[in-house]
Amino acid sequence: MVRTLDERFVAVANGRKRTMSRPKVKNRRHLEVIGWVDAPLAERLERGLKVTDEQIAKALETIAGRVNEGV
Numbered sequence: 610m611v612r613t614l615d616e617r618f619v620a621v622a623n624g625r626k627r628t629m630s631r632p633k634v635k636n637r638r639h640l641e642v643i644g645w646v647d648a649p650l651a652e653r654l655e656r657g658l659k660v661t662d663e664q665i666a667k668a669l670e671t672i673a674g675r676v677n678e679g680v
Contacts, residue, residue, distance in 0.1 A: 611654070611665075624666030645672045 611620045611632050619640070620632035627633045647668035653660050 611660075622662070622665055623669055624662040624664070628662045629660060629665070643672070643676055645675060647672060 611622045611629065613619050614634065617636060617638075618634055619637055621627065621635050621640070622629050622632040650660060650664055650668045653664075
């Protein structure tokens with residue numbers, strides 16, 4: 610998730626097809642919470658600092674690896 614739009618919708622990006630400049634708007638109930646957060650990326654988003662598409666893609670690769678390993 611990149612940002613909350615309102616109580617029902619969020620904007621999501623994956624750093625590749627869906628970039629920070631063109632995030633996809635999704636209904637929250639169509640998303641699955643996996644319980645993993647990339648702390649450095651989350652901190653940058655919370656502080657309003659610039660987050661690059663490369664940072665998002667790398668964080669998602671790391672999280673996907675952990676989820677697939679069952680860590």
